[in-house]
Amino acid sequence: MSKTFTKDEVAGHKKADDLYIVVEGDVYDLTKFQDEHPGGKKILQRVAGKDATQQFWKYHNEAILKKFKAKLQVGSLDTKPKPAAAPPTPPATPPAAEKQTVKPAATPGAVAPSPGPDASEEAEALDPYGDLVPYADPSWYQSYHSPYFDQSHADLRAEVRQWIEDDIMPNVTEWDEAKAVPDSVYKTMGERGYLAGLLGMKYPTHLTGGKHVAAVPPEKWDFFHELLITDELSRAGSGGLVWNLIGGFGIGCPPLVKHGKKSLVKKIVPEILKGEKRICLAITEPDAGSDVANLTCEAKLSEDGKHYIVNGEKKWITNGVWCDYFTTAVRTGGEGMNGVSVLLISRDMGGVSTRRMDCQGVWSSGTTYITFEDVKVPVENLIGKENQGFKVIMTNFNHERIGIIIQCVRFSRVCFEESVKYAHKRRTFGKRLVDHAVIRLKLAHMARQIEASYNWLENLVFQCERMHETEAMLKLGGAIAGLKAQATTTFEFCAREASQIFGGLSYSRGGQGAKVERLYRDVRAYAIPGGSEEIMLDLSIRQALRVHKALGMKL
Numbered sequence: 001m002s003k004t005f006t007k008d009e010v011a012g013h014k015k016a017d018d019l020y021i022v023v024e025g026d027v028y029d030l031t032k033f034q035d036e037h038p039g040g041k042k043i044l045q046r047v048a049g050k051d052a053t054q055q056f057w058k059y060h061n062e063a064i065l066k067k068f069k070a071k072l073q074v075g076s077l078d079t080k081p082k083p084a085a086a087p088p089t090p091p092a093t094p095p096a097a098e099k100q101t102v103k104p105a106a107t108p109g110a111v112a113p114s115p116g117p118d119a120s121e122e123a124e125a126l127d128p129y130g131d132l133v134p135y136a137d138p139s140w141y142q143s144y145h146s147p148y149f150d151q152s153h154a155d156l157r158a159e160v161r162q163w164i165e166d167d168i169m170p171n172v173t174e175w176d177e178a179k180a181v182p183d184s185v186y187k188t189m190g191e192r193g194y195l196a197g198l199l200g201m202k203y204p205t206h207l208t209g210g211k212h213v214a215a216v217p218p219e220k221w222d223f224f225h226e227l228l229i230t231d232e233l234s235r236a237g238s239g240g241l242v243w244n245l246i247g248g249f250g251i252g253c254p255p256l257v258k259h260g261k262k263s264l265v266k267k268i269v270p271e272i273l274k275g276e277k278r279i280c281l282a283i284t285e286p287d288a289g290s291d292v293a294n295l296t297c298e299a300k301l302s303e304d305g306k307h308y309i310v311n312g313e314k315k316w317i318t319n320g321v322w323c324d325y326f327t328t329a330v331r332t333g334g335e336g337m338n339g340v341s342v343l344l345i346s347r348d349m350g351g352v353s354t355r356r357m358d359c360q361g362v363w364s365s366g367t368t369y370i371t372f373e374d375v376k377v378p379v380e381n382l383i384g385k386e387n388q389g390f391k392v393i394m395t396n397f398n399h400e401r402i403g404i405i406i407q408c409v410r411f412s413r414v415c416f417e418e419s420v421k422y423a424h425k426r427r428t429f430g431k432r433l434v435d436h437a438v439i440r441l442k443l444a445h446m447a448r449q450i451e452a453s454y455n456w457l458e459n460l461v462f463q464c465e466r467m468h469e470t471e472a473m474l475k476l477g478g479a480i481a482g483l484k485a486q487a488t489t490t491f492e493f494c495a496r497e498a499s500q501i502f503g504g505l506s507y508s509r510g511g512q513g514a515k516v517e518r519l520y521r522d523v524r525a526y527a528i529p530g531g532s533e534e535i536m537l538d539l540s541i542r543q544a545l546r547v548h549k550a551l552g553m554k555l
């Protein structure tokens, strides 16, 4: 794309059969494209030979330019400024050298805490990052101080964001409409080491042949790195995409890695972490959702005691249609939670059928109906102990719910960010949308809920980082359930308000309102599965009271 044009040269291409335009200093040949332009060809012919930057931004967002650039750009104007060697980054405020650590002064006789040798380094906020729209990113992206994030998180953030912006964002709408994401994207998740970092545990180099995520040394990996991957993936604004990539894996693989027999884990997990095989979690049934203790899919021990014979149905199983393995909850004993076990079922055992279900949202996630008919599962595939599967499932719920929360908060931010950007370009009644108080009120209500949810999330992720998994399950289950309800209601609110701000553009699919329209459809996929809002709210209080009674609560 090295060809340069003068303004006059571009002006020479102003006919329908020879149509150039300029957008942001780059020259595009739209002669052939005009017939397929969704906005019509006449509108392009009216700006033929001219700089159409302003008109372009009125009707499109950045993803469109990224998507079509390679195909349509023929050069740049000679007046276009050359890009700087490195993108300028605003300095953190104020510059490090001028920063002073506040040393608490002690009055004689009093003991004052004093900062350790690393205090000034830890106190440093990271450089501002991203578009800097307030509340569109977590505050530590925008030069707030944080006790949780350091340079390794900032490096990972940059790595994931670049990939999402270049390879994912421009295609997300197309993939959602096609109800599938190319397999190569999931494979890339494995190759980049992201899948292995999403298990809710320390980075498992023993299962990745020593490989790890480029930006972060494995020994530094923590739950905040995990949070970041899901958060940045969610910026694409599609529940279908996120669930396609990590929906089945993120809940189906951890029970296997943590509670499966070593030989089984060693045999199966490395291929999954590489992105070569896929796994999902099969718990919900046509007649048992949040009410897990009532599941009926049965697993009977064969007479020789070597196999379980599995019969039953599973419904709403994310990724099921594409999966090789199914981490499946089955009934091996009597009624209730003490008769439940977890088995790893492989598609090649025979008797496993999957069909795609049509759903309101998360279109590209592959929601599936599964039938197991006389599937012969070796007893070695038992995950955890027989009839003690409920504990495996419950521990896993915390990890699943935190994932849902991260996604919901980021989707809420996406709704907010899209709204702020659109409100700055759309004019009604003689002024920009953002200049109407009623629109600012909507933005303020979105922002306050987003920040409250996210700060609670950071706190709980930090607790998970510090507590043992069983302690976390017992102590944090209630709070995580409460935050799930908080996050899904925030998401629902933000999707609604963003839709109102975008008006018709978020009612039709695609185009500038694409993310908002899609997310609005995805809301229920978050508010219902993984524990419905109603069950989460009730659990949050019941569980908190139980824990605090044990802690010595005085009433």
Ligand code: HEM
Binding pocket: 021, 023, 028, 030, 037, 038, 039, 040, 043, 044, 047, 052, 055, 056, 059, 060, 061, 064, 065, 068, 072, 510, 511, 512
């Ligand atoms: C590089 C040049 C261009 C490309 C690749 C392009 C591509 C597209 C695409 C893909 C859409 C479908 C909507 C979407 O997905 O966002 C669209 C819609 C549209 N485009 Fe363009 N376009 C270009 C230039 C322009 C220019 C210069 C104008 C105006 C002078 C324009 C006016 C429109 C309009 C009015 C729509 C319909 C918007 C709506 O449905 O609300 N386009 N364009």
